[in-house]
Amino acid sequence: MNEMIFKRLIIFSIVFVQIFIAFNPARAMDSIVDDAPPVDESKPYIPVTADNLQDMTAQAAILIDATTGRVLYEKNPDAKAMPASTTKMMTCILGLENANDDDIVEVDKRAVGVEGSAIYINEGDKIKMSELLQATMLASGNDGAAAIAYYVGKGSLETFVQMMNDKAKEIGATNTHFNNPHGLTDPNHYTTARDLAKIARYAYQNEKFRKIVSTKEQEIQWVNPAERKDVYGSTNRLLWNYDDVTGIKTGYTDAAGGCLVASAQKNGITLIAVVLKTSDSRARFVEGRALLDYGFKHIKEMKTVDEQKLISSIYTHNSTNYKTTVKPVQPFTYLVMDTDNVNDFSWKMNLPAYIDAPLKQGAKVGTIDLLYQGNVVGSVDVVTTEEVTEGFNLLGFLHKLFFS
Incomplete structure (x- = not known):
């Protein structure tokens, strides 16, 4: 009898937890603050600063002035690399440019269950485009990126991917080719540090984009189910520990390594740093910050033409x-x-x-x-x-x- 009661208690507990998560998703989402596996602390790592950028583990990197695009530092800027979730910069800008904030996006079943980091959507869920963009960029949701793509592409992922490549060409990112909206590994999905800097610079001119990528944490309200509210925290740790940082996007896959596009503003000057394929997810933040520090340290003055x-x-x-x-x-x-x-x-x-x-x-x-x-x-x-x-x-x- 006692064994039967114990089994029933176990079953009841499992069902209770599932119901709690379903009806209280804000608590379920609260812990999503990273898009990469834990760092192996046993591996040696030389802390990189503005004074020893030569020690960066990033296989490619670049630092630019956001106003003119002038390159202030570079390392293999035109080397072909996988962008991982920094891809979502392009997905976000296309969502902003081709949809209205209040558009109600009904989740396409093909967007459900995309592997990797997620915002955990279900077929038929409904959400405002502005909320979907914010959630996707905060939590680096691959499923969210797919939902945006199917909506903007009017049901066709291929159409959206073509829009991504057309926009890249328009921006001048001529060594980039996208094959999906989220950045999961694909041999035909690649970019360069220089191209990502160009894309980030273009996107940063959009006020709504700047607001999205500078947000540390936000509660997201769903239209259906109406009772669903999620709290998402940004995967960009620099937003939490570097006062001058204003965004933009992280990325990580085993093939791409640690990736980061980061912007920072100080004394009216905005810089954009890109690091690709760092040794681990920790290094992308250390090296991205070092690049930004280097820029601000070596700026002598800012000139303005009348x-x-x-x-x-x-x-x-x-x-x-x-x-x-x-x-x-x-x-x-x-x-x-x-x-x-x-x-x-x-x-x-x-x-x-x-x-x-x-x-x-x-x-x-x-x-x-x-x-x-x-x-x-x-x-x-x-x-x-x-x-x-x-x-x-x-x-x-x-x-x-x-x-x-």
Whole structure:
């Protein structure tokens, strides 16, 4: 009799725990703060700082100025590497650009049970896109990334992957090829440290992206089941122990090793660091921080070009106005390192002879290049300051007639 009671108690306990997790997922999710296996503390590791970057275990690394894209430090920046979950930067930006925050995403059954780190979704679950993006980036959920992909790709993973590759090409990440939305190992899924820095720099210009990747912890409310609330903590440990860090994304697989894309802001300067294939998950944070420290340590000053010198006008064709005003997408600032000669910097505006209507306000029409000793070391986009509407203007027509 006692044995029967004991067995019933065991069964009751198991059922109770399962019910508790189902109806109290916030408690279940609370412990998800890492996307990699525990570090083997018995393995020797030389702590890397800003003064001994040569000791980095990362097989590839880069540090850039987020404003101009200027490279401040690099190690094998163009070596082919697996990005692991840093892939989700691209998944996130496509979700932001191709869906509305309040869109209700119904989880596609094909997104359920994707291996690796997860937010534990079920077929038919419903959640706002803004909440899904936040949860996926915080917990590095592979299933969440798949759910985003099926929604934005209108049910087709292949369509979404093509969107990823098209966007990479648009950004200038020409040595990158994506084959999935989450970063699980695939021979046709690869990138470089330089390309990841370009993707991060592009994404960082999006205010919503910056908010998502800078969040340490957040409670996520589901639409269905309505009683489900999850608390997710960021896998990016630098957010917890480095005051200047503002994001962005971790990654780890056995094949990719430790990966990290990290941003930090100090005294109005934003830097982006990338480390790929570190020796373990601990090293990615140590070495990412060392890169950022190196940058801030060796910055001598920040220069800002007077915006009035950079505002220009450009001819328009097929528009109601024959000219429109253009300017840099952001203040044109550049960093002077302690090894630089400030007099060796210059800048050059690259604009077409004319642009065709219609164009939205803020549309990219050219670039301003930052040059050091005559070599391009960075650039900032030039955009329209107003909408260029379609129509007819005699001066514009004559310009098109004689100069196009």
